Amino acid sequence: xxxxxxxxxxxxxxxxxxxxxxxxxxxxxxxxxxxxxxxxxxxxxxxxxxxxxxxxxxxxxxxxxxxxxxxxxxxxxxxxxxxxxxxxxxxxxxxxxxxxxxxxxxxxxxxxxxxxxxxxxxxxxxxxxxxxxxxxxxxxxxxxxxxxxxxxxxxxxxxxxxxxxxxxxxxxxxxxxxxxxxxxxxxxxxxxxxxxxxxxxxxxxxxxxxxxxxxxxxxxxxxxxxxxxxxxxxxxxxxxxxxxxxxxxxxxxxxxxxxxxxxxxxxxxxxxxxxxxxxxxxxxxxxxxxxxxxxxxxxxxxxxxxxxxxxxxxxxxxxxxxxxxxxxxxxxxxxxxxxxxxxxxxxxxxxxxxxxxxxxxxxxxxxxxxxxxxxxxxxxxxxxxxxxxxxxxxxxxxxxxxxxxxxxxxxxxxxxxxxxxxxxxxxxxxxxxxxxxxxxxxxxxxxxxxxxxxxxxxxxxxxxxxxxxxxxxxxxxxxxxxxxxxxxxxxxxxxxxxxxxxxxxxxxxxxxxxxxxxxxxxxxxxxxxxxxxxxxxxxxxxxxxxxxxxxxxxxxxxxxxxxxxxxxxxxxxxxxxxx
Amino acid sequence: xxxxxxxxxxxxxxxxxxxxxxxxxxxxxxxxxxxxxxxxxxxxxxxxxxxxxxxxxxxxxxxxxxxxxxxxxxxxxxxxxxxxxxxxxxxxxxxxxxxxxxxxxxxxxxxxxxxxxxxxxx
Numbered sequence: 010x011x012x013x014x015x016x017x018x019x020x021x022x023x024x025x026x027x028x029x030x031x032x033x034x035x036x037x038x039x040x041x042x043x044x045x046x047x048x049x050x051x052x053x054x055x056x057x058x059x060x061x062x063x064x065x066x067x068x069x070x071x072x073x074x075x076x077x078x079x080x081x082x083x084x085x086x087x088x089x090x091x092x093x094x095x096x097x098x099x100x101x102x103x104x105x106x107x108x109x110x111x112x113x114x115x116x117x118x119x120x121x122x123x124x125x126x127x128x129x130x131x132x133x134x135x136x137x138x139x140x141x142x143x144x145x146x147x148x149x150x151x152x153x154x155x156x157x158x159x160x161x162x163x164x165x166x167x168x169x170x171x172x173x174x175x176x177x178x179x180x181x182x183x184x185x186x187x188x189x190x191x192x193x194x195x196x197x198x199x200x201x202x203x204x205x206x207x208x209x210x211x212x213x214x215x216x217x218x219x220x221x222x223x224x225x226x227x228x229x230x231x232x233x234x235x236x237x238x239x240x241x242x243x244x245x246x247x248x249x250x251x252x253x254x255x256x257x258x259x260x261x262x263x264x265x266x267x268x269x270x271x272x273x274x275x276x277x278x279x280x281x282x283x284x285x286x287x288x289x290x291x292x293x294x295x296x297x298x299x300x301x302x303x304x305x306x307x308x309x310x311x312x313x314x315x316x317x318x319x320x321x322x323x324x325x326x327x328x329x330x331x332x333x334x335x336x337x338x339x340x341x342x343x344x345x346x347x348x349x350x351x352x353x354x355x356x357x358x359x360x361x362x363x364x365x366x367x368x369x370x371x372x373x374x375x376x377x378x379x380x381x382x383x384x385x386x387x388x389x390x391x392x393x394x395x396x397x398x399x400x401x402x403x404x405x406x407x408x409x410x411x412x413x414x415x416x417x418x419x420x421x422x423x424x425x426x427x428x429x430x431x432x433x434x435x436x437x438x439x440x441x442x443x444x445x446x447x448x449x450x451x452x453x454x455x456x457x458x459x460x461x462x463x464x465x466x467x468x469x470x471x472x473x474x475x476x477x478x479x480x481x482x483x484x485x486x487x488x489x490x491x492x493x494x495x496x497x498x499x500x501x502x503x504x505x506x507x508x509x510x511x512x513x514x515x516x517x518x519x520x521x522x523x524x525x526x527x528x529x530x531x532x533x534x535x536x537x538x539x540x541x542x543x544x545x546x547x548x549x550x551x552x553x554x555x556x557x558x559x560x561x562x563x564x565x566x567x568x569x570x571x572x573x574x575x576x577x578x579x580x581x582x583x584x585x586x587x588x
Numbered sequence: 589x590x591x592x593x594x595x596x597x598x599x600x601x602x603x604x605x606x607x608x609x610x611x612x613x614x615x616x617x618x619x620x621x622x623x624x625x626x627x628x629x630x631x632x633x634x635x636x637x638x639x640x641x642x643x644x645x646x647x648x649x650x651x652x653x654x655x656x657x658x659x660x661x662x663x664x665x666x667x668x669x670x671x672x673x674x675x676x677x678x679x680x681x682x683x684x685x686x687x688x689x690x691x692x693x694x695x696x697x698x699x700x701x702x703x704x705x706x707x708x709x710x
Contacts, residue, residue: 354642354669354692361667361693362600365608368696374611397693417673460671 099193103152105129105145108190117175117197119168135165152188155181162198174202221297221318224304227311229255229271241297241320243289255316260286260294274301274314287318296325346413349404356400363393402533406516409540416458416544418569423452423487423494426459430466431485437471441479445470448486452494456569461541465549468534469498469561476502476559493547493564501558510551514539538563589615590707593634595625596667597643605638608696609703622646626654634662635707638699641668652683663687663706667694 091098097113106129114120118135125133136144140163150156158179165175176198182190215222221238225231234250242250242258250258259267263285270280279302286294297318304313367390369375371383378386408414431445438445466485473483477500484499505513512518516536535549542549546566553559592614596602602618609616617632619625621643641648648666666689672680680686687706690699 350670357669357692358598358601362598362604364693365601365604365696369604369608369611372697374608415671415673417671419674 095196097193097195097197099130099195101130101191101193103188103190105131105148105191107133113195117167117173117195118165134168137164137166140164148191151179151181151191155183155188157181162202173197173199175199221316221320223250223255223258223316223318224313225255225316226313229314231255232313238318241287241289241295241318243291243293249290255314258287260288262286270299270301271314274303275311278303284321285318296321298324342411345411349407349411349413352407353400353404356404360393360397360400364390364397367393402537405537405540406533409537409544414540414544416461418456418458420454421457421459421462422454424449426463427466427485427487430463430470434467434470434474437474438483441474441477441481443474443477443480444482446482446484448484450487450489452487452489453567455494455565455567457545457565458541462545462565465538465541465563466496466498468538469563472534472561473498473500473502473559476500478502490564492568493566496563496565497560498562499558499560504555504557505551505553505559506555507553510553513551514549589613590636591615591617591632591634592703593617593619593625593628593632593637593662595619595622595637595643596640597621598640601640608700612700612703622651622654625651626658629655629658629660629662633660636663636665636703638665638667638703641666649683652685656684661685665690665699665702665706667692 091111094111095113097117098109098111099107099114100109101107106127107125110122110126112122114122114125118133120133130148131141131145144163147158151158156179158177161177161179163175163177165173167173174197176196178194180192181188182192184190215235218235219237221241222235223231223238224233231251231253234247238250239245239247244250256264256267256271266283267285270283273280279300281300283299283301285297285299287297288294298321299316299318301314301316303311304315306312367386370378371386371390405414427447427449431447434445470483470485477483481501483501484497486497488495488497509518514535516533518532518536539549542563542565546568547564549561549563551559551561590613592609594602594605594609594616595618596605597620599620602620606616606618617628617634619628622645625637625639626646639648639651646654652664662685664685664687666680666686668689669692671691672689677689680689688702690702
């Protein structure tokens with residue numbers, strides 16, 4: 010504080026030429042007790058006393074020699090200085106009673122001047138309980154030993170309780186060889202202290218950081234490093250690194266990338282998360298993730314770089330592990346998909362032979378067949394078909410689960426497709442004399458896997474037939490919605506209990522195992538249908554009232570589901586991820 | 589007489605197809621894999637071949653490639669277990685002699701119908 014001694018000097022000078030008059034009390038007896046002053050403060054004049062001043066009589070100083078002013082004029086002047094100076098000036102008697110103080114006290118301590126004049130400094134809450142005894146002792150030392158205090162930094166308290174920092178200069182004022190008063194010049198250094206604390210915090214943060222921090226100049230020459238850097242490079246002495254070119258810390262393969270990075274730093278101000286390998290003192294290579302930013306001086310001129318590096322050995326190991334696992338998973342996926350393809354071939358080939366022979370026998374291509382033989386062959390064919398359907402269902406479920414189901418989207422006329430479905434199902438409806446009513450709105454063509462959607466429709470119609478009473482109807486209708494087409498299949502059967510409505514889309518779930526057994530259902534159809542509909546970007550659900558029937562609904566988006574295969578693979582159709 | 593050759597590694601299926609085609613009145617021959625098929629090809633000189641796509645030994649595309657070097661140019665119906673996309677269908681039909689494919693398990697009437705269709709399309 011280069012102007013600080015100046016203030017002291019100025020005030021000393023002020024003492025030579027005049028007096029600062031104040032309303033003060035002088036109560037010598039209070040020296041040892043340091044107590045609250047009496048309420049009535051008698052007015053008394055006390056000079057701004059210095060040794061030099063002391064020698065002069067009051068009359069001598071009535072007229073200032075040097076300036077040719079009257080006392081009044083000079084007092085006005087000093088009062089002006091006193092009030093306008095940036096530091097707080099406190100004038101105390103030897104007991105600690107405040108005799109005068111300038112208005113800065115309000116800015117610094119939040120105390121009103123008139124509230125504290127005449128009071129003892131110990132009673133004003135400038136110091137906390139912890140510091141107060143020390144301050145009282147210091148005050149006594151000053152009074153007794155004629156001690157001066159230069160630039161002592163103290164912690165004090167604002168009236169509202171927050172911590173402030175002050176820088177204090179104290180001068181005892183002597184009269185007749187005895188300390189009579191104390192002059193305190195106080196500067197608020199809270200801001201500076203905060204900055205200092207901030208600096209200390211930051212410097213500690215750098216010091217304690219577990220990441221390496223390297224500071225270099227614009228030529229990349231290392232100026233300073235933190236502890237973590239020394240550990241990372243396997244050295245104990247900063248001097249091993251300071252002065253080196255920071256690019257030399259990176260392996261030769263990474264250097265070109267590092268140079269390009271440095272160029273980017275100069276352009277952009279920083280680069281983040283670049284991966285390099287560094288070489289330790291022992292020649293080991295360590296993978297690091299490095300971020301570099303530019304360091305600027307007060308005028309914004311670049312003066313160097315700050316590089317922050319983190320050892321990512323562990324992360325790299327974990328990444329490598331994941332990469333290997335992914336390769337393994339992909340291989341397993343291929344094996345699974347291959348297995349499915351082989352299985353489906355192996356299951357279908359014998360089915361082809363069986364069905365071919367039965368058909369040839371039934372068509373009497375291998376000779377005449379008696380009615381009894383024909384019945385037997387019909388039963389064989391029926392059961393073969395049932396087995397065939399089961400194989401298909403199991404293969405479909407496996408494909409849906411493994412994400413290997415193949416979808417072949419094509420432009421499809423929905424009404425035509427539904428007509429084909431109802432025609433195919435005709436044979437099944439005849440048995441119970443069930444009528445299928447269709448109510449089809451005019452629809453645009455949809456891009457769907459026709460065969461798969463037919464499979465869904467047939468599954469739903471087949472279920473409806475199974476659970477419909479004799480001589481009833483099944484309603485099949487389509488409706489245009491905002492973004493999709495709604496399909497509805499309604500039967501007038503016994504309905505599905507509320508609590509099982511959701512479960513029926515789970516694998517191998519049967520509403521009524523007896524009933525399902527009777528019809529040869531295994532509980533896969535709805536689960537496959539759900540997978541197929543979801544893969545198309547649609548949804549499927551059921552609404553049902555017991556005794557009144559069930560309505561199965563599903564939607565298909567007007568916009569074809571993009572990249573249906575991929576979308577399908579990302580779907581968690583059976584909630585497998587959650588398990 | 590129309591000559592049809594059945595190429596399949598599954599003996600029962602091969603025999604069944606052979607019998608079925610024989611009963612239809614075709615002159616038939618059998619092969620259990622790609623090499624046997626290629627060996628017998630020129631001497632038998634079939635009009636049509638049913639070729640299983642998944643057999644040990646030569647792959648389907650290898651067989652079709654080698655077929656180009658043969659004098660005999662029979663029409664080929666592939667017997668497969670997978671569904672093909674339009675794109676794949678085109679690709680398959682571009683592979684020289686392939687005229688059609690049928691998925692297992694098939695209906696024998698449908699297969700016969702297709703065989704007649706392709707034979708008559710000469």
